[in-house]
Each structure stands twice: as structure tokens, then as C-alpha cells.
Amino acid sequence: MALKHRNRSFRKVSVKLSTRVTVHYRKRNPARAQCGKCGKFLQGVPRAKPVALRTMPKTKKRPQRPYGGVLCSACTRKVMIIKARA
Numbered sequence: 001m002a003l004k005h006r007n008r009s010f011r012k013v014s015v016k017l018s019t020r021v022t023v024h025y026r027k028r029n030p031a032r033a034q035c036g037k038c039g040k041f042l043q044g045v046p047r048a049k050p051v052a053l054r055t056m057p058k059t060k061k062r063p064q065r066p067y068g069g070v071l072c073s074a075c076t077r078k079v080m081i082i083k084a085r086a
């Protein structure tokens with residue numbers, strides 16, 4: 001494995017080859033999605049690489065509601081109340 005991959009940016013994976021176990025370096029998963037307003041980590045949004053997201057159904061990538069995958073439930077509720085009053 002190339003030396004340029006031997007750093008903390010990559011995660012170590014021990015791979016069993018036919019006779020020995022070696023360390024391979026793989027890319028880390030992306031960071032958890034956060035609410036655009038309060039910064040809370042979002043539920044129901046997967047931490048997956050773009051390759052995995054490509055084959056994943058849209059309904060599994062974010063909650064099925066307005067602002068799903070953008071705002072948390074508490075912030076969505078606040079925004080909806082403000083919108084209804086305006």
C-alpha cells in the first residue's frame with residue numbers, strides 16, 4: 001500500500017489474504033448530517049459514501065417530511081408555526 005495512505009485521514013482495515021493478514025487503508029465515511037439551524041445531528045440520514053448512496057432508494061436517505069434531511073424535527077416544527085402565522 002502506498003505510503004501516502006498511511007495517515008489518520010484513512011482508516012486501517014486488517015485484510016485476511018490467503019496466508020497472512022495485512023493492513024489496508026480505506027477512506028473514512030462522511031461526517032454525520034447536522035441540522036441547518038441548531039447543528040444537532042440528524043436522525044434517519046445515512047453516513048454512506050456517494051457510491052452507496054447512488055443505489056440507495058431516496059426514501060432511505062432522508063425523512064419523508066418538509067425540510068427532511070435539512071432541519072431537525074424541533075426546528076421544522078418551529079419553522080412551520082412561524083410560516084402558518086405569517
Ligand SMILES: [Zn+2]
Pocket residue numbers: 035036037038039040071072073074075076
Ligand atoms: Zn435543529
